[in-house]
Amino acid sequence: MTDVIIVGAGGGGPVVAKELAERGIAVRMLEAGPWLDPSKDFSRLEDDMNGIVDGRLRWGPSDRTKPPWMRRRDGAGLILQAAGVGGTTLHYNAIAPRAYPRSFDEWPFPYEELVPWYERVEEFLPVVQVAELSTKDQVFADGCEAAGLKRSDERDCNEAVWRPTHNAILPIATMKAGVPLRYPEVDGCTMCGHCLQGCPHPLGAPTQKKAKRATNVSYVPAAMATGNCEIIANAFATRIMFEDAGGGRARARGVAWRDAITGDEHEAEASVVVLAGGSVESPRLWLNSGLPNATDAVGRFFTMHLQDLVTGFFDRETNPNVGQVTMARADFPGYGTFWAQGYGPQAFAAAVAGIGRGFWDDPSPPPYDFRGRFYGEEAMRTIASYARSLTIVVSTDDEAIAANRITLDPDWPADEHGAVPLVTYHPTEESKRRQDWLCAKAAGVLRAAGATRVHRTDPGVFITHLMSTMRIGSDPATSVCDPSGEAHQVERLFVGDCSALPNSLGGPNPTLTAQALAARTASNIADRYFR
Amino acid sequence: MADPASIETIRAAVEVILPGDGVLPSGADLDVQRHVAELADGYLEGFADMIAALLDAYAAERAGGPFKDLDPAERIAVLRAMASEEIQDLRDAADAVFVFSYGGMYSEWTGFDRQQRALRVPAAWARVGYDGPVLGHPDFRTGDPGPAPDVRQVEP
Numbered sequence: 067m068t069d070v071i072i073v074g075a076g077g078g079g080p081v082v083a084k085e086l087a088e089r090g091i092a093v094r095m096l097e098a099g100p101w102l103d104p105s106k107d108f109s110r111l112e113d114d115m116n117g118i119v120d121g122r123l124r125w126g127p128s129d130r131t132k133p134p135w136m137r138r139r140d141g142a143g144l145i146l147q148a149a150g151v152g153g154t155t156l157h158y159n160a161i162a163p164r165a166y167p168r169s170f171d172e173w174p175f176p177y178e179e180l181v182p183w184y185e186r187v188e189e190f191l192p193v194v195q196v197a198e199l200s201t202k203d204q205v206f207a208d209g210c211e212a213a214g215l216k217r218s219d220e221r222d223c224n225e226a227v228w229r230p231t232h233n234a235i236l237p238i239a240t241m242k243a244g245v246p247l248r249y250p251e252v253d254g255c256t257m258c259g260h261c262l263q264g265c266p267h268p269l270g271a272p273t274q275k276k277a278k279r280a281t282n283v284s285y286v287p288a289a290m291a292t293g294n295c296e297i298i299a300n301a302f303a304t305r306i307m308f309e310d311a312g313g314g315r316a317r318a319r320g321v322a323w324r325d326a327i328t329g330d331e332h333e334a335e336a337s338v339v340v341l342a343g344g345s346v347e348s349p350r351l352w353l354n355s356g357l358p359n360a361t362d363a364v365g366r367f368f369t370m371h372l373q374d375l376v377t378g379f380f381d382r383e384t385n386p387n388v389g390q391v392t393m394a395r396a397d398f399p400g401y402g403t404f405w406a407q408g409y410g411p412q413a414f415a416a417a418v419a420g421i422g423r424g425f426w427d428d429p430s431p432p433p434y435d436f437r438g439r440f441y442g443e444e445a446m447r448t449i450a451s452y453a454r455s456l457t458i459v460v461s462t463d464d465e466a467i468a469a470n471r472i473t474l475d476p477d478w479p480a481d482e483h484g485a486v487p488l489v490t491y492h493p494t495e496e497s498k499r500r501q502d503w504l505c506a507k508a509a510g511v512l513r514a515a516g517a518t519r520v521h522r523t524d525p526g527v528f529i530t531h532l533m534s535t536m537r538i539g540s541d542p543a544t545s546v547c548d549p550s551g552e553a554h555q556v557e558r559l560f561v562g563d564c565s566a567l568p569n570s571l572g573g574p575n576p577t578l579t580a581q582a583l584a585a586r587t588a589s590n591i592a593d594r595y596f597r
Numbered sequence: 598m599a600d601p602a603s604i605e606t607i608r609a610a611v612e613v614i615l616p617g618d619g620v621l622p623s624g625a626d627l628d629v630q631r632h633v634a635e636l637a638d639g640y641l642e643g644f645a646d647m648i649a650a651l652l653d654a655y656a657a658e659r660a661g662g663p664f665k666d667l668d669p670a671e672r673i674a675v676l677r678a679m680a681s682e683e684i685q686d687l688r689d690a691a692d693a694v695f696v697f698s699y700g701g702m703y704s705e706w707t708g709f710d711r712q713q714r715a716l717r718v719p720a721a722w723a724r725v726g727y728d729g730p731v732l733g734h735p736d737f738r739t740g741d742p743g744p745a746p747d748v749r750q751v752e753p
Contacts, residue, residue, distance in 0.1 A: 112704045113701075113704035120636065143692075200737045257737040258733045389734065412699070419699060441614040441673060449699075449703065450724050451725075
């Protein structure tokens with residue numbers, strides 16, 4: 067019999083899988099999406115890979131002629147999440163910062179307690195501070211210095227600084243003229259610039275040697291190598307099986323799932339179940355299973371990073387298509403963070419002309435020359451400046467409030483996996499104030515770097531970095547899991563992904579912290595149930 | 598599948614969003630309206646027809662005619678009104694037209710055959726200075742994007 071079933075093979079599930087399997091515990095991991103081969107399936111093309119409707123890395127079934135899986139939205143705009151073994155790490159930037167220590171005032175244990183788990187994940191992936199910058203990141207760094215920010219190389223961050231990023235990407239490969247850009251002649255990151263489309267490089271490298279350390283090339287191969295981990299792709303969990311544990315509590319005893327290709331239904335028992343399907347699907351699965359929810363805490367306190375994009379236009383080449391997509395960042399504890407963002411022309415066109423609120427010719431108060439979206443010849447001429455632009459992505463310290471939440475939508479037909487999720491998110495005035503502050507600061511960095519014009523996208527509520535809907539905490543009224551990661555109301559049910567994070571970490575990208583917490587939770591599972 | 602009349606209506610929107618810039622042709626000439634309609638229907642069956650119906654409904658209210666018969670300035674006014682709606686589903690329709698139009702024009706879509714996995718370099722890439730798929734950038738430090746990419750090879 068399987069000891070542990072993990073629902074979801076994204077950023078967090080494979081960490082739990084590897085940690086448990088290494089201890090001799092038999093793990094089965096279910097993944098709703100496909101199990102892609104980076105060497106065969108990652109074309110590096112933006113629409114083919116990142117298309118939100120039918121891209122390979124979309125949130126939807128592996129058959130791309132079928133629609134994506136439905137999320138209803140109240141106040142929420144576009145939601146960026148990927149299905150498949152590797153989950154959203156397949157298309158993440160691989161920026162791997164730690165949380166701001168000050169954000170731990172909302173955690174049930176101190177920052178120092180997570181540090182050994184950070185170190186464990188950082189060593190394994192590995193997380194490496196970039197040694198050299200590509201052009202776009204050097205422009206960003208020059209702007210930061212000119213704007214008065216000091217450089218830091220520390221992993222812990224307590225004050226405003228800029229940093230060459232700590233990325234979950236192998237060190238830059240030695241690339242010599244005339245030597246083919248393929249493994250084993252090159253070993254490490256080739257600076258191709260395609261991180262967001264899934265990393266297939268170096269060409270010819272075995273899966274576990276691909277440069278960007280998405281979980282499909284890092285934790286998944288390590289878990290499989292133990293011989294104790296089985297992964298079932300295209301397996302969409304539909305129900306947590308449970309029994310009454312008395313006193314209003316339940317005890318998890320397994321998972322039912324549907325084969326997303328054949329439609330066949332399956333179920334299996336396990337001693338422990340770990341939810342790691344992301345901050346939308348984990349609460350959805352809980353609610354669709356009828357698990358106890360006496361305090362109505364499940365799905366609440368949804369946080370994200372209220373992202374925005376600020377783009378500067380320059381008189382010289384910035385090469386936004388060259389290098390790891392992000393190699394420099396700036397941190398502002400109390401407000402959030404922002405970073406240099408490389409990307410392709412499809413994403414760039416959307417950012418400067420396609421998705422913003424308002425239009426370029428609306429009045430735009432300083433420090434922006436224009437904002438929002440546009441059309442026509444003027445828009446096309448501006449997009450043609452792609453190679454002389456630098457976009458900064460702003461990531462806000464988003465307040466956690468109970469009203470922002472995941473529920474089941476009563477007004478939309480259920481799909482083959484049950485009632486569909488409704489994502490409700492309305493930013494607080496304080497979160498919006500922080501976002502505005504960061505955007506103005508980013509505009510200042512761009513101008514200090516020599517930008518002649520600055521645009522703010524102002525995309526409204528653009529959702530990446532989904533967090534906190536199944537958060538850990540001491541009080542069952544405001545958290546789903548206890549500080550160990552086990553559900554307050556359901557024995558033998560743990561949470562192992564970004565949804566367990568108590569808050570938005572102060573703004574830094576959440577994957578590393580979710581992985582450190584998942585490693586700690588796995589250790590707790592082993593100690594409590596498999597000694 | 599979207600009604601051909603709906604695709605004609607969406608084409609009228611693409612004509613004003615992507616009219617050409619003196620170097621690039623118009624999005625409509627590159628059939629970007631087909632991309633918009635396919636993705637809309639891929640998201641939700643019937644959505645492309647709904648977008649066209651909404652464009653016509655706004656057009657009727659503003660100018661008394663179907664969207665495709667409006668002059669460019671009136672078409673823009675309709676798109677701006679839809680994009681500024683408070684109701685999410687209405688705004689989604691405008692967002693789809695804008696995002697999928699730009700997505701079709703500036704990605705590989707105009708030159709890529711998904712079934713054959715064959716890529717012809719899109720005109721938009723040369724216009725904006727984008728290499729397309731590359732194996733790496735050995736010259737990343739200099740600002741020189743490096744050697745010419747082998748765009749014939751789409752599969753890594």
